[in-house]
Amino acid sequence: MKIGCPKEIKPQEFRVGVTPTTAGEAVRHGHDVIIQAGAGLGAGFTDEDYIKAGARVADTAAEIFASSDMIVKVKEPQAIERKMLREGQMLFTYLHLAPDPEQTRDLIASGATCIAYETVTDERGGLPLLAPMSEVAGRLAPQVGAWTLQKANGGRGVLLGGVPGVGPAKVIVIGGGVVGTHAARVAAGMGADVTVLDRSLPRLRYLDDVFGRDFRNRYSSAAATAELIADADMVIGAVLIPGAAAPKLVSREQLSTMKPGAVLVDVAIDQGGCFETSKATTHQDPIYEVDGIMHYCVANMPGAVARTSTIALTNATMPYLLDLADKGWKQACADDPHLLDGLNVHAGKLTYLAVGKALGIDVTPPQVILKAA
Template sequence: MKIGVPKEIKNNESRVGMTPAGVLELTRAGHEVSIQSGAGDGSGFFDEDYRKAGARILGTIEEIYRESQMIVKVKEPLPEEYPMIRENQVVFTYFHFASNETLTQAMIDSGAICIAYETVEDPDGSLPLLTPMSEVAGRMAIQQGARYLEKPVKGRGVLLGGVPGVAPGKVLVLGAGTVGIQAAKMAAGLGAHVTILDVNMKRLRYVNDVMPSHVVTEFSNEYNIRRHIKTHDLIIGGVLLKGAKAPNLITRDMLKEMRPGTVMVDVAVDQGGCMETTHPTTHEDPVYIIDDVVHYAVANMPGAVPHTSTVALTNVTLPYILRIANKGWEKACLEDDGLRKGLNIAGGEVLYKEIAATFATAV
């Protein structure tokens, strides 16, 4: 199969869809891999690295799309890419369709085969291709939140870990999934007091078992959320509904109950956000303030640490890429229930029910 890896064009997105190690595995399996020149520069992988691994280097993104049967990316195609995507071409990437009706319609119109990393499942229901980026984003949420708590950037002026004689900062984590647990781990490591909320008691029991005593768990409901936002300095939103738009757990009126300089980091923003007042921002302009509350809502947080993120992503996507390349997308999806759940749109039809429900599209 002819596989193409374009350079990402999203604002400050320095990740790339495949490492040279991934290219080597694919070329050894008899496949042809084309990399757009400079695609890996931001992640520390250069054209010569890819050439040595057996890749062809093409000069433009148009060539990559034109000559490839399967496109392997990191982020969703942007409007400039829509006309390049053609019927029956496989596009394997993060799509997050439920938060983007324009993208959904464009992919329906293209007739392409859209397989979304974020809805591929393991037999236990976990999301193997979303997990590593959720791990990165959860850890980064604390790094960024700690930074924006500083007074020069309009935060409360709180050091999360405190110092002797001064109480540590307080972190509220919404969701005890991968993002939430990684965020709690990082915040706890800094010495912050952490409260993590979830509706899944099994997850809360797990957190309670593995986290230190200054990480406490509570059941998530509006009453508890409203109680805690009044006293916590940093709020992390890490709620996920598979393939669907995230629920708004922090509503606009709640901002009035927070202390000035409170920081909210909405890691769920690429799925529509779990905070009513968040909208996607970029690494170039990551924050904005509403009612004296600092909002950080970068939709591609792991793009700020592209080397780590690219290696972590290729580790998990490569087996699926090989499967699709070796067998073709139809047979690969037929034989693998988990991969089939990643099949969101094919031949002009929406095949994932949560996306169809979001836009009232017939499945």
């Protein structure tokens, strides 16, 4: 199979979908790997590194899209890239379709088979291809939030860990999953006063058993959220409903109850954001203010630490990439129902229920698609 990896073109996105290590493994499996010139530079990989691994280097993305059976990326294809997809081609990347009707329509129209990293599951009900970037984003959230809290950036001028005689910042993390747990660990490690909100009692018991001395947890209700954010210096939104749009858990009206200069960090922005006032930003222009509250809503947070993120991501995606290349999507998905969960679009049909509900589009179940194929 011809596997193509174009350079990411989303603003300030420095990750790459295929590393030289991944390329070398694919070549050893008998596949032809084509990398766009300069695609890996942001993550510290040169064209020569790919050539040594056995890959070919192409000058343009157009050449890669035209010649490849499978396109491997990091971020969702941008409009110019979606125009280059074709019927029968496979796309393997993050998609986050629920808040993005334009992308969804374009992918359906392309006729391509689109498998989303973020909806591939595992036998424990986890999301193994989302987890590495959730870990990175979670650990970044207190770091970028602390920067936003600085007075020069519009924040309250509060040091996350405080100093002797001055109390630490109060940090509320909404969601106790992978993102929330890593965010809480780092914020607590920086000396902040941290509380995690979650609706799962088993998850709260786990957090209490493992991290009870590091941070507190509470059951997530509208009343608890309202109470805690009113006294917070930083609120980290870490809520995820797989494949679906994130619920809005903090309204614009509630901003008036918060301390002026408090910070909202919305890690759920890829799925539309969990604060009513959230809108996607970039690393180049990451923050904005609404009603005196600072918002950090960068849609590709892990791109800021591109080398760490790229290696972590490709460690997780490589076995699936090789399976898809070795067997083709039909056999690979037939053999692995968890990979089939990643199928979002195929041959002009939407196949992921949560996206269909979010966008009002008819859905053909992936099992039906697979049986017909």
